[in-house]
Amino acid sequence: MPESTLMGEHRQEQLHPELLHHFADPEQQRNSASLGMWVFLGTEIMFFGGMFCAYLIYRHWYFGDFGAASKSIDATLGATNTAVLICSSLTVVLAVWAAQTARRALLISMLVVTMLFGLAFLGIKGKEYYDKFEEHHVPGASFSFNNVPIPSHPGEYANPRHAQIFFSLYFMMTGIHALHMIIGLGIFSCLLYMACKGHFTPEYHTPVEIGGLYWHFVDIIWIYLFPLLYLIDRHP
């Protein structure tokens, strides 16, 4: 290896301790990481897309039954969770800003608050699941959804079979969303650890940025899930 490039690389390494060997400069590294996360979120959209597709078809077929089944879920819990996630998005943005502007204490506290919001979300979700379990709305042998009126059609009762499809989709969609939330909490634990160790500087905070991107994505999925699963066919 020629001496000059060797020297050049050493200088780069000293200037940018976080620069990985195979990148030419920090900007290339940052751009690659952020493109990578965006592309990954593209695949995530397709991952949820399969379930949204199934939902739309069955909602169209079993319109009233889905309405009735949806109404049996506690919308207050869902709305609270929506508020919790929107707040957590705000704290994520603040965390990124804190990282950019070298406010380490703020960064750490915002990461902690975000994770608390995440845990609160999962707790409320757990309560919701518990209610469904109590009401025998979990698909399977003990499923029961008899004599539930269809909101928009007085005198009609939901078909328990179709309601079971709704609840299958409900548990799959919210379950996989919750799984993403748990993964998000894992990512944020790592970020918190790195922040406490002082890894982040205004020049290097890519992990906070792309971790934040992921968190926002999980929130956005919820923004779609909430109306589709909780709010259809609700009338004042």
Next chain:
Amino acid sequence: MGMPTVVPQQRFERETYLNKEYGIWSWLLTTDHKRIALLYLISITFFFFIGGFFALLIRLELLTPAGDLVQADTYNKLFTQHGMVMVFFFLIPSIPATLGNFLVPMMVGAKDLAFPRINLLSWYLYIIGGIIMLHCMLTGGVDTGWTFYVPFSSNFTNTKFVEAGIAIFIAGFSSILTGLNFVVTIHRMRAPGMTWSRLPLFIWAHYATSIIQLLGTPVVAITIVLVACERALHLGIFDPKLGGDPVLFQHLFWFYSHPAVYIMILPAMGVVTEIIPCFSRKRIFGYQFVALSSIAIAVFGFLVWAHHMFVAGISVYSALVFSFLSYAVALPSAIKVFNWTATLYKGSIRYDAPMLYAFGFLGLFTIGGLSGLFLAALGINVHVTDTYFVVAHFHYIMVGGAVMGYLGGMHFWWPKISGKLYPEGWARLAALIVFIGFNLTFFPQFVLGYLGMPRRYYDYSHMPEFQVLNVLSTAGATVLGVGYLLPMVYFLWSMRYGKPASDNPWNAAGLEWKTASPPPTFNFDEEPVVTWEAYNYDELDAPPQAQEVTVA
């Protein structure tokens, strides 16, 4: 230059990616894309021979009309596991994860893929998926067919579908991560001067492949999750007893599994597009058309999935749309074939083994592609779908096309990968045996299919008139098996006894040939700066003294 040039100089002292470190952990914990490519190479070869073993048993069972070699259940497991292993553990990772992994960074002039650790993670995911698949096969197996249609897979089979599903799910994520790495690398890691229009077409093909991996694989992943939950947790999303729609499953399944065919064939097209110009000593004919046709295949490939379902109960009108779009996706493939052929025109053609494989690819892919025109024709599809016609068609594409391309690429880049030359005579012989064996195996199946022999039949004693063609096919399969074993033997042999290869034994264009064989860990001793167009064979072949006379 009849044979590749051999450089007799001693090169023991030079540090390469192979001799930089020794020991098992230097391989299992490596983040070097070239070492990961070799890890993949070993693992997919292992699965290829497992899948091949199943195929051989299937062919042996079909030698006689009666079901006499194995039990019906065993046969069903054999074809299921043959399909699952070959599709998810061999064909999908075959070229991208080995040759692609090895070459993509080098071809764009980068030191490594954008995310080397994710690249290693992708191999581990593949291995975990593979181990689960092996465990599943050894402890009972699965008999749903690789297409695992519901409600059979969700509510009826008593074999281990959930375990196989988990294996495929995990392997799927490995494939997504490979695609992600390629897209980011191609976008962000190109060397100075390596513009999009200077990229080798191998890169374009892998770019298109990655798009499909990224957007298709998650859909089959969630579909597997839904079926597995339906089976294990009694959710009901496709269950007809609840009013669920089994045809919806087929839509979701084929939304990935049709484009998956292009995951297998596009990289092979990329390989052939490198080989043909090199052994014709010519720039590729119609560079932009070949590049854009790869992208067109990736895009249109997502719009034709329901042509697997013309008799599945979809409406006549949607069948019409999907038939039309299937012809639209056939066009870019046809354009590629014509461009490859035109590249030969006025070339200076050598018949080294990689070129023979490329010729084989051209022939088999053409037959496979043309038989696709039959299947896309609605009226004929009704008769031949789910028969051996389909089996022959997709084997011509996925084995005739993809595996020929893979073997061609392995021969072409073997000197770069190993630093050794393979024995040319044996390699030509193997190419010939594979070509003959392949046609003997699968051509009779076109006839069988039009006669009406359904696929996945273990026992055809009801229609013994199909035996002659089945015997031909089984005979061909043994020839084919020999053809596939040969390269493995002489590649291994050449690693120890092969002649050392020069840096550029084929005098080929492309950045990967501008570094040593085998390359150093960071690929290039000096960061390359690209000032030439792709396939600049006129410059490479320009003699030191001007020879305008011959050109004129």
Next chain:
Amino acid sequence: MLNDFPLWPQQASTLAHRVDALYIFLLIITGMMALLVCTLVIYFAARFRKRAGVRAEQIEGSNALEITWSVIPFCIFMVIFAWGAVVYFSQRTPPADATEVYVVAKQWMWKVEHAEGQREINELHVPVGRDVKLIMTSQDVIHSFYIPAFRVKQDVLPGRYTVEWFRATKPGTYHLFCAEYCGTQHSGMVGNIVVLEPAQYEAWINAGPNGPLSDSGEKVFAELGCSTCHRSDVQGRGPNLQGVFGNPVELEDGRTVTADENYLRESILDPGAKRVKGFKPIMPTFQGLLTEEQVNELVAYIKSISSKPAGVKTTASAASQTQAQRNGSQVQ
């Protein structure tokens, strides 16, 4: 000799010739394309093989050529597409007056019920020269009813009817295959299609011990008490079923659907799904209470009481009936 080693499937239906004609056309076209490519490759490979002192001539490409070899194949493709679509439309559109046969698939057998009452397993007797329409459903997984000699195939799905039709042209015995993998004995789910001369067929069809399928259906209809609500003389608590089949039905939610076999089936098994306008949701579901055969019998019965009025009158009477239904419900 050729019986033991056939290279071409038997042609025994009106569709077989049409599919084969397209197939032969495609064989010729694709054969020519393959020949063209192979000849060019072999010719170039031989003609331009490496020679001492001769260098390759660099050619950048040619837009004119690219357009030529895109447009010409595309035009050929469109011919194939259109031809294939026309054949497919005939395959998928059963003639209106076809003889009806109900098929129930299960792992791993075909159960066949003729409208005349004959039942068979893994065999299907049909007359030569008459349109036959199969109304098929599955008791368990997906199967596929495939008769190679007729060039017809249709998946048979659980939970709904799919339809297939053909007109046999030659007496004889032909293969029947299940073409969609359905489990252990998939390859044992085979049978025979027996095509008989009309006279033979008449003798065969009338030799059975059972009365017509619709009679069995009428019995089920009475046993289940359907007739308490679905009365044939006046408008009861459920719609009068006379003349319903094949006609448009206005639904409670404002949509209009055609009362085909699938609609009748769905309305028996899931009455709430597409409720007729003006009627209360009081009908219980019969899902799980009826075998597939009983559902078929009921459908056959309802069809039989609909086909009695002459063709032209049907639509008008149906329309007036819907009107009557509406009035009836208002009175209630």
